[in-house]
Amino acid sequence: MIMNLTHLLKTTNSKNRKLRCGCMAASGYNITVSARPPSVSLGRRERRRKTKMKGRIFLLMQLLHLVVSLKTDCPRPCITLDACPELLALLRTANIKVVQEATCSFQGFEPLVCCPESSTPTPTPTPTPVVSGLLPEVCGHFAQDERIHGGNKTRLGNYPWMAALGYKNAFTNKVDFLCGGSVINERYVLTAAHCVSSKQPDVIRLGEWDLSTDLDCETTDTGFEFCAPEPAQDFIYEEIVSHPDYNSRGQVSDDIALIRLTTPVDFRRNRWIQPVCMPGQDFDVRATVDQRNAVVSGWGFTENGTVSDVLLQVYLPMVDIDSCNTTYKGRVLNEQVCFGGVKGKDSCGGDSGGPLVISASDAPPFTLIGIVSYGPRDCGREGVPGVYTSVAKYRNWVEQTLRE
Numbered sequence: 001m002i003m004n005l006t007h008l009l010k011t012t013n014s015k016n017r018k019l020r021c022g023c024m025a026a027s028g029y030n031i032t033v034s035a036r037p038p039s040v041s042l043g044r045r046e047r048r049r050k051t052k053m054k055g056r057i058f059l060l061m062q063l064l065h066l067v068v069s070l071k072t073d074c075p076r077p078c079i080t081l082d083a084c085p086e087l088l089a090l091l092r093t094a095n096i097k098v099v100q101e102a103t104c105s106f107q108g109f110e111p112l113v114c115c116p117e118s119s120t121p122t123p124t125p126t127p128t129p130v131v132s133g134l135l136p137e138v139c140g141h142f143a144q145d146e147r148i149h150g151g152n153k154t155r156l157g158n159y160p161w162m163a164a165l166g167y168k169n170a171f172t173n174k175v176d177f178l179c180g181g182s183v184i185n186e187r188y189v190l191t192a193a194h195c196v197s198s199k200q201p202d203v204i205r206l207g208e209w210d211l212s213t214d215l216d217c218e219t220t221d222t223g224f225e226f227c228a229p230e231p232a233q234d235f236i237y238e239e240i241v242s243h244p245d246y247n248s249r250g251q252v253s254d255d256i257a258l259i260r261l262t263t264p265v266d267f268r269r270n271r272w273i274q275p276v277c278m279p280g281q282d283f284d285v286r287a288t289v290d291q292r293n294a295v296v297s298g299w300g301f302t303e304n305g306t307v308s309d310v311l312l313q314v315y316l317p318m319v320d321i322d323s324c325n326t327t328y329k330g331r332v333l334n335e336q337v338c339f340g341g342v343k344g345k346d347s348c349g350g351d352s353g354g355p356l357v358i359s360a361s362d363a364p365p366f367t368l369i370g371i372v373s374y375g376p377r378d379c380g381r382e383g384v385p386g387v388y389t390s391v392a393k394y395r396n397w398v399e400q401t402l403r404e
Contacts, residue, residue, distance in 0.1 A: 084115035134402045135185055136267075140277035140357075140365030152302075152312045156209050156218040156228060159297045161276035161368075162311060163189045164211065165196075165353065166203035166234075175203055177211060180298045180354025182368055183275050186264040188402060191353035192371050192389065193242040193257040200240055204259060207272040208232035211299060212309040228272055238262040241401050243394065251331045255373040255389045258401055276355060277367045283392035285337055285369050289318045294339055294358045294369060300350030301379065307350055314347070316340045316356070319385040327384055335393040337370055340385040347372045347386050348379035356388050 143157035163181035181191035217227040293315040324338035356370030370388030
């Protein structure tokens with residue numbers, strides 16, 4: 001019978017392969033391995049093992065011959081039994097004959113069957129590119145208080161992957177923070193290419209919350225003052241790599257760039273600087289967002305036309321690409337996503353390059369799904385969403401560009 005054959009095949013081969021569970025028994029069968037008594041010699045044990053193995057191989061050959069003799073001409077490619085739910089259901093009801101007659105052959109020790117046409121094999125998902133150790137496994141967590149609070153103001157320690165890109169003002173000789181970015185590992189910040197194309201930042205500031213103070217402190221509703229353990233850290237860049245197709249396929253197309261820092265960030269020592277999670281190349285933004293809003297953060301212009309010193313946040317709904325293309329006259333590409341269109345809620349000048357993130361339940365870990373790219377000049381206009389670079393579309397490019 002095919003059930004006994006499968007059992008025998010699995011137990012025979014269990015010592016020669018490591019299963020996913022890490023055990024040495026076939027899934028679904030309880031095989032107790034007990035220690036041999038000390039009095040049994042290794043020679044006797046080996047002879048017993050060989051005798052049992054010969055008996056199993058003989059029985060296997062007989063059963064394989066029986067299966068091959070029942071082989072049917074299948075009009076479709078034969079697939080593994082595990083990928084055919086109809087035949088698996090019959091096997092569970094002890095309807096062995098039908099399963100046996102549907103068996104085509106074997107792939108190693110795995111039976112291949114002619115699955116009924118109505119059955120659809122489970123598709124193999126597109127694998128996420130290998131991280132190669134350059135993107136951290138622990139990511140997307142706040143430095144403290146793992147909740148997002150309502151309103152525009154963030155809490156001290158929220159979004160610790162935020163980077164503020166500063167450019168020296170030739171007239172004032174001061175640094176103006178005009179763009180944002182996201183820490184993705186200890187050496188790299190991800191930002192928009194238009195933030196680094198015409199002029200490169202003089203300062204990349206990490207661990208910042210309030211631009212107007214050296215040491216960030218927050219006063220709670222109860223009057224308690226809480227301060228960060230140390231000031232924000234300023235870095236300079238070693239290398240900047242913009243996407244090779246930036247601004248060549250359309251309006252601000254492929255608006256993404258990597259900034260490599262001259263010195264690495266020590267995430268263990270400074271929990272106020274932490275990386276955000278990167279999406280896989282096959283990450284579906286629409287399916288993930290569903291009815292939830294994404295969050296964009298930055299120090300850009302507010303509805304009052306002034307730049308904020310304290311890091312702000314705003315919740316934005318997703319807008320489908322067809323509607324967005326109607327607004328932007330077909331200029332939105334598949335590598336871009338649109339969010340916003342709600343009056344008074346938008347990213348704005350000074351937020352460029354900053355992160356658009358989402359999580360499973362408005363709590364960490366957060367995944368970076370967009371980079372602020374462009375939008376209407378009068379930010380927060382009803383019916384006009386902002387356009388963001390879809391980070392998932394560039395996952396492979398990011399991994400190929402990163403270096404240790």
